[in-house]
Amino acid sequence: MAAQGSSHGAYYSPPAYEHSDHAIDPFNRVSPQPNPVRYNSSPLGYHSSSPYHQNQESDSHHLRYSQQSIGSESGAYIAGGRINENDQYAENIPLKSPGPYANEPPQNNWMHQPTHYAPEPGMMEPQPPHTRRKKGFFHKKIAYVTYILTLAQIIVFIVELVRSGQLTGTPVQTKPQFNPMVGPSAYIQINMGARYTPCMKNVPGVQNATQPINFPCPNTTTTESECTLSQLCGFDGVPNPHPNGSLDDNPQPNQWFRFIIPMFLHSGFIHIGFNLLVQMTMGADMERTIGWWRYLLVYLSSGIWGFVLGGNYAGQGEASTGCSGALFGILALFILDLLYTWGERQNPWVELIIMILGIAISFVLGLLPGLDNFSHLGGFTMGLALGLCIMRSPNALRERIGLARSPYVAMSGGVASENAQPDPTKVPSGSKFGKYSPTAFFRGRKPLWWAWWLVRLGALVAVLIGFILLIVNFYKYPSSNCSWCYRLSCLPVNGWCDQGNLFQSSDGNSN
Structure with missing residues (x-):
């Protein structure tokens, strides 16, 4: 029986092909391809430079077969099953329905599809209660x-x-x-x-x-x-x-x-x-x-x-x-x-x-x-x-x-920032008027x-x-030179319109 790797051993012995760890996630690796064994004069009977040499093509722990290889090898994975038909561990299940024609390439690369989904309500962290500030008399802006x-x-x-x-x-x-x-x-x-x-x-x-x-x-x-x-x-x-x-x-x-x-x-x-x-x-x-x-x-x-x-x-x-x-x-x-x-x-x-x-x-x-x-x-x-x-x-x-809807801006009538039109009041820095020009204010209105x-x-x-x-x-x-205007401030009943008139009484008093 092939020896298993030990954390206390001096050397790491790779597992035999028939004893390879099948518990590795099949979705995160590419199954090794069987290679023909070439016998030579080696004491072990197969072609190897060292008794402990391991071929990178069959190493399931190599970077190529790790989760990181998905992002690093663009183009090695295509939508719709495995790459090699000889890979007996891959599931040839298409990830997306092909087009109406058999030879038509898939429309979108599944690797570039969004993978962020809204979390379930139970998975979300509880948010602190939002306390709305009351708008009472003393919470308004001071007039x-x-x-x-x-x-x-x-x-x-x-x-x-x-x-x-x-x-x-x-x-x-x-x-x-x-x-x-x-x-x-x-x-x-x-x-x-x-x-x-x-x-x-x-x-x-x-x-x-x-x-x-x-x-x-x-x-x-x-x-x-x-x-x-x-x-x-x-x-x-x-x-x-x-x-x-x-x-x-x-x-x-x-x-x-x-x-x-x-x-x-x-x-x-x-x-x-x-x-x-x-x-x-x-x-x-x-x-x-x-x-x-x-x-x-x-x-x-x-x-x-x-x-x-x-x-x-x-x-x-x-x-x-x-x-x-x-x-x-x-x-x-x-x-x-x-x-x-x-x-x-x-x-x-x-x-x-x-x-x-x-x-x-x-x-x-x-x-x-x-x-x-x-x-x-x-x-x-x-x-x-x-x-x-x-x-x-x-x-x-x-x-x-073409002006902004923001209320009560300064009395300039200038175009707001969200408008595509440039501010007509601004002039080049070399102008004798400095930053603003009186004539530019009216230009293009x-x-x-x-x-x-x-x-x-x-x-x-x-x-x-x-x-x-x-x-x-x-x-x-x-x-007053208006003979009827006084009626706008009094009703001609009970002498109300005469109460505001100055006249001289018989005793010389003004009432």
Whole structure:
């Protein structure tokens, strides 16, 4: 019997052919081919250079028959059975059905087929539970501008209440009538900076009065008028009118800052409560969407525009406060954003109807006494115009002109990185303009791009011209030159439209 190999022997004796290890995986080796034995004068009776020499062609442990040989000998294995028909250990089972013709080569090499399969559920490692972060109020991006404005408005309202308590003995007006907004009297608001036309320019019934005219004092709790115009307006005071004066008297009152300060004043708890509720919800969300500087620009511009429009066409004896005009400008941005992304909303018509109903209700409430509807109208108009200028273009239009869909990029209109077109603003490094060129920005633009930017430019020019005209109109004409515009801010019932008019009573008091 042939000797078996031992781990302790000095030599390794190869097994005889008939005693070869058949337990070797038949799929990972090629069976040795029987070679004819050539006898010679060797003592063992067959051709060999050494009694321990082993032929590599029949060595099952050679690299050729190992698992590594599959990858190293490309072309030695073909799909569809063994190579040598004399190999009695190979299974002639085709791995892939041949073509319709017998001599047709296989279409794909089975060695190059993908061998990665999805693991069974039981074989997969357990994944750690995915904890989704809750998006609550305190987990959102901080809207700094909204929070700062809200804090400032709350502080100013507290100062109003303290001021009212010091002057009248109570933070809420109860005499001679109760303030329905639950706050200080209108005269305290005028003294602290509310928009009040007589403190800003010459108005009929005051500068051209035939006798001395008095105004209610900030600390009044009666219907008596015992203070001068300068005492009522406060701050550094204004020139007091004199009897038999003229509307051309100089110097005239010019507290222009009353177009800005009223955004931080409110007439009561109800007034500031509703405004801050909208500001901390819709306003904060819009700031997170378009960025702080766009939000601040629209907020301040809409608020100022609303007070300028009201100064031209509202009753001249009506004091106006609140950030309603600024919030209507923000509401206009929501309308534009809805229209820009109309095709991507689930229920755009429902959202539009809700917004329209909210705007309509606010305008109707603006017809009530004590509320300035012109601030709402002016703020909404300014928000629409500025929204066209600073918000990103509609998604459908951006696709047609080759721009990315990423919202609110810088005001460059450049092509996004995923577009195949190169950035037209970039120029060679040797250019005298450096990295960007003003002329390259406009090179290669599509006609639709030019049309949309003309719309934006037109909106910007319109608001600038409109603002200039309203300011000139305010200081040029003592009273409104529109005979019907006052109806947009009041209902002609129970004398509501006369409450904001200045007129001279028989005792010389201005009411």
